[in-house]
Amino acid sequence: MQRALRLLEAVSAHAGGAPAKQLAREAGMPLPTAYHLLRTLAHEGYLLRDKGLYVLGDAAERLASSGAKEKRRTMIGEVMEHWRDVIGVPTYFALYRDGEVAVEAVADSQGARAVEEWADFRQTAHAHAIGQCLLSQLDTESQRDHLSRHRVQSITPYTVRDEKTLLRRFAALGRMQPVIERQEYALGQVCAAIPITAGSTAATMAISLPAHQAARLLPAARRLQTEVGRKLGTLAFSISL
Known part of the structure; x- marks a missing residue:
């Protein structure tokens, strides 16, 4: 061998x-x-x-592609686990690929559990910080295309009510501004996601906290944003694999 x-x-x-x-x-x-x-x-x-x-030959190319994907998962996983431990919150990494939200990795711990995916993340991008952050990085035509396939619907009493309101929210976001979501996807959970620029791929790193710790959310998101800036090269390389 x-x-x-x-x-x-x-x-x-x-x-x-x-x-x-x-x-x-x-x-x-x-x-x-x-x-x-x-x-x-x-x-x-x-x-x-x-x-x-x-x-x-083709088999070798497939083997190399598979190895690259595994390397990407390993590199991103190590970075996320580091931030989970340093900031003390669950961390999530997601991409927008082929017209869908793809959560690539999640890092949590016994004392900081990740939000349970009780409704398919791909179908409910409008309702969670990860999806909102990814969609906000797309052009308006791409946003509308996504929402035509996965229509805005109430997930909790706090979920954005309609497509028009959601698009206005996207338009109001400042460049590289964290997206904050409070109990729109899961009751009792608040989340924040920060956009990551890596070529033409929309990506995001996100965190979550129990709703009673909401005061920690924005400071933790700002700290994560600073940390991501320091390791952007590693993330960009991993995304491109």
């Missing part, structure tokens, strides 16, 4: 492909062994052989 991986690494270093002899030398193995492994990898779809040169 390790020898096969060394060969794949050697092939990946040559965008235009490389011959077996060169790959064997770079992978540090006898040529007969390299030939055997190269044929096996080609048969399994990890490599393609074209005019005596080996290049990465």
